[in-house]
Amino acid sequence: MTGLKAAVIGCGDVSTVHFEAIAKLDGADLAAVCDADPARLAAAVAAYGVPGFPDHLSLLDAVGPDVVHITTPHNKHASVAADCLGRGVNVIVEKPLAHTLREGSRLVEAAKASTAKIAVCFQNRYNATSQAMHALLSTGELGPVVGASATVFWHRDADYYRSRPWRGTWEGGGGGLMMNQAIHTVDLLQWLVGDVVSVSGNASTRFLGDTIEVEDTAEFVAVHANGARSAFYATLANAVNAPVTLDIVAEKATLSLRGDLTVTYADGRVDVVPERVVESGGRAYWGVSHELLISDFYSRLGESGPFWIDAEEGQKSLRTVKEIYRQSYPDAVDRVS
Incomplete structure (x- = not known):
């Protein structure tokens, strides 16, 4: 990996961790930034000392980047990524893959037709705890998975949505x-337990109804391809951002994630896997592993085949979420399509 040009499209909040990761890469340099908001664009140009562009097409034409990081609002993910892939530019796109299933499918097809690679930022798969869980379950030494459960008890207030109004809308988000928020945990459930083959759930607005038009609370029960069942509950009405919980019950052990991972074996043994601690200018609830995902993606650019968290992989959690919306809002087809 030598002399690669990177660009960041979308200079909002989460772009911070992408800029940090690019700065730590050997053989790659930030070459340009892009944002439709003049103030954010000017701030990024001043902070990073690279050219700035108000739209992604002008950036692609002028700079010819090797890798583009897409950190825009959700409804721009698929269109910007498809334009990049169509020009043979590699893409790292923040979650979710797209804001609709149609756009997600469009991006899956664009990725198949491109010579470039795409990664979706489900960075929590790189957590030390997630990697340990996956390794233990993959060996088969714990026996079959019986079931799983997960919770996301977080807090968001009206100011969070007022600061970025797209977040509280169906069209933007x-x-x-x-x-x-919770799509990261949905992704971990399906990655660790198995693909979701059916789901029954509900989404509702319990706390922020005077501020947003989307849900702040949701629950579901899913059946996975191996027959295991998982139960899930998430809300933004909690007083604080509590640690995400994820419990997986296998025949010979129970894996319990509460920040660190505790593995309790049927024979009485207990192992603890601590999570890494990383200093970052990003928010704590973004996790600790963006840098690992981004570095891994760049290191694999010379390999054949897709990146392991590609568009098709990103479509899995999107499909589960949209099915919950379909069940919760049967009269609003546009919210699930």
């Missing part, structure tokens, strides 16, 4: 809590 494609949904609320499930698309913007």
Whole structure:
């Protein structure tokens, strides 16, 4: 990996961790930034000392980047990523894959037709705890998975949505809590337990109804391809951002994630896997592993085949979330399409 040019499209909040990761890469340099908001664009140009562009097409034409990081509002993910892939530019896109299933499918097809790679930022798969859980379950030494459960008890207030109004809308965000916060945990459930083959759930607005048009609370029960069942509950009405919980019950052990991972074996043994601690200018609830995902993606650019968290992989959690919306809002087809 030598002399690669990176660009960041969308200079809002989460772009912070992408800029940090690019700065730490060997053989890659930030070459340009892009944002439709003049103030954010000017701030990024001043902070990073690179050219700035008000739209992504002009950036692609002028700079010819090797990798583009897409950190825009959700409803721009698929269109910007498809334009990049169509020009053979590699893409790292923040979650979710897209704000609608139609756009997600469009991006899946664009990725198949491109010579470039795409990664979706489900960075929590790189957590030390997630990697340990996956390794233990993959060996088969714990026996079959019986079931799982997960919770996301977080807090968001009206100011969070007022500061970025797209977040609280179907058009801008494609949904609320499930698309913007809890989709990471949905992804971990399906990655660790198995693909979701059916789901029954509900999404509702219990706390922020005077501020947003999307949901702030949701629950579901899912059946996975191996027959295991998982139960899930998430809300933004909690007083604080509590640690995400994820419990997986296998025949010979129970894996319990509460920040660190505790593995309790049927024979009485207990192992603890601590999570890494990383200093970052990003928010704590973004996790500790953006840098690992981004570095891994760049290191694999010379390999054949897709990146392991590609568009098709990103579509899985999107499909589950949109099915919950379909069940919760049967008269609003545009919210699930």
